[in-house]
Amino acid sequence: MPRGLRSELSRTEGQYSMTTSERVSSAAEAQVARLRVGDKELALPIEPATEGQSAINIAPLLKDTGLVTLDYGYANTAPTRSAITYLDGDNGILRYRGYPIEELAESTTFLEVAYLLIYGELPNAQQLAAWTDQIRHHTWIRLAYRQFFEAFPTEAHPMAVVASAVSGLSAFYPGSGNPHDAADVELATIRLLAKLPTIAAAAFRRTRSEAPVVPDDDLEYEANFLKMIFADPSKPWVTDPEAAHALRVLLILHADHEQNCSTSTVRMVGSSLANLYVSMSGGIAALWGPLHGGANQEVLEMLEAIAADGGDVAKAVRRAKDKDDPFRLMGFGHRVYKNYDPRAKIIKAAAEPLLMKMHGDDHLLRIALELEQVALSDPYFVDHKLYPNVDFYSGLIYRALGFPTEMFTVLFAMGRLPGWIAQWREMMHDPQARIGRPRQLYVGQPRRSFVPLDQR
Numbered sequence: 001m002p003r004g005l006r007s008e009l010s011r012t013e014g015q016y017s018m019t020t021s022e023r024v025s026s027a028a029e030a031q032v033a034r035l036r037v038g039d040k041e042l043a044l045p046i047e048p049a050t051e052g053q054s055a056i057n058i059a060p061l062l063k064d065t066g067l068v069t070l071d072y073g074y075a076n077t078a079p080t081r082s083a084i085t086y087l088d089g090d091n092g093i094l095r096y097r098g099y100p101i102e103e104l105a106e107s108t109t110f111l112e113v114a115y116l117l118i119y120g121e122l123p124n125a126q127q128l129a130a131w132t133d134q135i136r137h138h139t140w141i142r143l144a145y146r147q148f149f150e151a152f153p154t155e156a157h158p159m160a161v162v163a164s165a166v167s168g169l170s171a172f173y174p175g176s177g178n179p180h181d182a183a184d185v186e187l188a189t190i191r192l193l194a195k196l197p198t199i200a201a202a203a204f205r206r207t208r209s210e211a212p213v214v215p216d217d218d219l220e221y222e223a224n225f226l227k228m229i230f231a232d233p234s235k236p237w238v239t240d241p242e243a244a245h246a247l248r249v250l251l252i253l254h255a256d257h258e259q260n261c262s263t264s265t266v267r268m269v270g271s272s273l274a275n276l277y278v279s280m281s282g283g284i285a286a287l288w289g290p291l292h293g294g295a296n297q298e299v300l301e302m303l304e305a306i307a308a309d310g311g312d313v314a315k316a317v318r319r320a321k322d323k324d325d326p327f328r329l330m331g332f333g334h335r336v337y338k339n340y341d342p343r344a345k346i347i348k349a350a351a352e353p354l355l356m357k358m359h360g361d362d363h364l365l366r367i368a369l370e371l372e373q374v375a376l377s378d379p380y381f382v383d384h385k386l387y388p389n390v391d392f393y394s395g396l397i398y399r400a401l402g403f404p405t406e407m408f409t410v411l412f413a414m415g416r417l418p419g420w421i422a423q424w425r426e427m428m429h430d431p432q433a434r435i436g437r438p439r440q441l442y443v444g445q446p447r448r449s450f451v452p453l454d455q456r
């Protein structure tokens with residue numbers, strides 16, 4: 001039974017934490033890091049990873065030394081063990097449950113990947129059919145919930161509407177998503193995966209003052225979403241297979257990325273035992289920022305600004321290097337990747353033929369390719385190991401598919417949803433999980449006496 005997070009869930013994830021703890025504890029005896037504080041020496045166990053960096057377990061630090069660690073942006077901190085995603089930033093490797101992202105993008109569907117992330121194994125044909133059926137069964141949203149979208153101004157950013165609407169699911173399904181109830185969590189998982197495309201499309205239609213298009217359960221996940229976004233209700237809908245394929249690949253590439261900002265937020269919210277819906281809403285809010293998922297919108301706006309400024313790529317690179325200028329090359333750099341982001345590689349390869357087909361000679365793609373070329377040969381970018389990340393080319397494809405820029409981060413959220421759910425569920429099964437509660441290094445005033453208002 002978890003120490004901090006009591007849970008009655010009993011699916012496959014539970015088995016993982018036991019085997020991992022067992023493996024870790026036997027290996028930990030073999031290796032320790034020694035930390036000397038004054039005349040005290042602490043032997044801190046080093047826990048081995050199956051791949052990648054091992055971890056110094058600092059759990060006894062505060063109790064034994066009275067000290068805490070200071071680690072802005074958690075750059076050196078692993079707040080959890082996880083068996084979901086492996087990322088090697090130096091070598092540009094990304095794997096979900098051991099499977100390379102390149103193979104998954106080539107050969108699976110998004111719902112298959114969602115199943116893999118959440119349950120740990122690829123589904124067999126029967127499991128996949130049952131999983132897909134369940135998700136299709138829950139795509140509709142209630143009439144009262146549809147009216148919720150009408151309360152928002154048409155100029156609202158769809159991320160604001162989507163974050164509120166996902167949080168609103170906990171109001172429409174009260175008591176559901178309760179971490180203590182396995183059946184509840186299962187149902188909330190299905191509902192979220194099924195309804196997020198419906199919610200995202202309703203948020204998009206709201207920006208056009210248009211009524212939502214109801215889900216079409218005969219269509220596949222991506223095709224249904226494209227229909228809810230783009231269909232003219234007075235005309236029959238025909239899915240463009242290339243558009244559905246491009247969207248499928250993008251969703252798969254975004255499906256998980258270990259302990260990034262939004263996923264850590266999901267875990268932090270969930271660590272208080274908040275329900276699954278509101279935890280996802282927290283993740284959506286964190287994703288919206290321009291340094292995280294919001295970068296895809298910023299990249300396209302940057303490319304448009306460079307084009308409007310006469311296409312002067314060198315000027316943008318110059319500005320990005322100027323420490324007195326807050327401008328950054330959006331879509332470049334990553335906390336973990338110090339090499340080409342493998343997702344960006346796949347998206348770039350897909351972007352060129354798609355854009356040529358849909359737009360002919362695409363001027364923004366030309367600027368993006370030139371910018372990449374200049375940046376990758378510039379000593380500043382080379383020395384800082386700043387490579388294009390997932391957001392650099394994804395916006396060009398979203399734009400080619402007909403999405404306005406403000407929908408780009410919503411598409412990222414749709415892709416990331418199974419990863420957030422998988423990470424939340426993994427935490428609920430982790431016997432060592434506790435409420436997230438970091439410490440601080442206090443640098444404020446020492447004690448002082450209150451001064452009455454008339455004496456200040």
Ligand code: CMC
Nearest residue numbers: 291292293295320328329330331332333334335384389391
């Ligand atoms: N353009 C110019 N300089 C940059 C950039 C950039 N895009 N990114 C980092 N740097 C410089 C930064 O100025 C600093 O230089 P110095 O050491 O000389 O002061 C150095 O590189 C390290 O930057 P940092 O901000 O300390 O690195 P970080 O790991 O805290 O931040 C990042 C990572 C992704 C927030 C950052 O690279 C960035 O702001 N990139 C642009 C926004 C972006 O594309 N975000 C999407 C990230 S990938 C998808 C996702 O996570 O959602």
